[in-house]
Amino acid sequence: MKIVGLMSGTSYDGVDVVAAEFGTAGDTLRMRPLGHRECGYDAELRERIGAVLPPRPTTVEAVCRLDNALGAVFADAAALGVELAGGRADLVVSPGQTVFHWVDGGTVHGTLQLGAPARVAARVGVPVLSDLRSADVAAGGQGAPLVPAFDALLLAPAADADPGGRPGGGVRAALNLGGIANLTVVAPDAPVLGYDVGPANALLDAAARRFLDRPCDVDGARAAAGRVHPGLLALLLAEPYYAAAPPKSTGKELFHAGYLDDRLAALGEPVARDDVFATLTELTARTVADACARHLVTELVAAGGGVRNPTLWGRLAALGGDRWTLRTTDELGVPAQAREAYAFALLGWLSWHGLPGALPSVTGARRAAVLGSWTPSGPPYGVAPSRPPRRLVVLR
Secondary structure (H helix, E strand, O other), rough: OOOEEEEEEEOOOEEEEEEEEEEEEEOOEEEEEEEEEEEEEEEHHHHHHHHOOOOOOOHHHHHHHHHHHHHHHHHHHHHHHHHHHOOOEEEEEEEEEEEEEEEOOEEEEEEEHHHHHHHHHHHHOOOOOOOOOHHHEEEEEEEEOHHHHHHHHHOOOOOOOOOHHHHHHEEHHHEEEEEEEEEEOOOOOOOEEEEHHHEEEEHHHHHHHHHOOOOOEEEEEEEHHHOHHHHHHHHHHHOOOHOOOOOOOOOOOOOHHHHHHHHHHHHOOOOOOOHHHHHHHHHHHHHHHHHHHHHHEEEEEEEEEHOOHHHHHHHHHHHHHOEEEEHHHHHHHHOOOOHHHHHHHHHHHHHHHHOOOOOOOHHOOOOOOOOOEEEEOHHHHOOOOOOOOOOOOOOO
């Protein structure tokens, strides 16, 4: 099967588009990457997305208009994905843009992604899988993270490998550094564990918009020029989320610009701008390193926009020391900037075959759920069309 995968994350800076070919050999799923592109959002669309994110108030009209605007962008991205697939794809996975993840008391009650999948299906003419999180939420899960299903297969030991999956054994982990930092832990003879660690780029990007009028701190340059402020770091690390046990998930409903403003105000003293960036970078590195130490990780495979930040990458390497090796998913054949899009393509393969994509050991769900809702373009699953009815007879 040729599958197109789309991904727009919590940084909402654009859509990652991939195409991949999947086939099986016994109990091994084989994925051949066919290409990857990044389609950036324009400034106006980024502003519209930011305008509906909590804690800002919004209207149903604004949500509806944004849903369809995103659908048009995702449709263009899906068409590009079909080109990457050689002009033909069997299905598209379009998970949409998350605008709200309803968490109360550690329990997820609902989740909302926008992206008008019918517009995508109409454009590319193949079935589209969307709304991937809701089935897991309905089963009592967090609805996130979902990528650990991909990580668990990618990091699974080969048949002829040692129990740890690499020379010397050990615990392997996958890290995504997007708006939020997600960790997947694959340990020998243990259930897969995965959860949102905390902010990766979410607070850094909020600071860049606030202090630099830019979307991000390019290459971590401002962080490199600053120094960690101990008082601010202590306030940030006091966030109760970090102490909560998994399963857990979070997003910009917690880690947003107002959150940073509140901590700076509570500090009661001015902090130099570069020091803010240095401290936020240290926050991400420290919380990730603490999680890796807690799970006795010996190999950390990273992906996401954060791997392009040399300041953050340097701190992760320094904090890891000789406790774990640090590398990117590129070394495993998966482009670091496209890992999540390839993961969603794989989730599409699973759903098409009626296989669950969410891992209860990760999300806390009562059962493993088959993910997503299908929007067919034409008869679903190859069913031959019949003649349309001309009248209805009610039987008694």
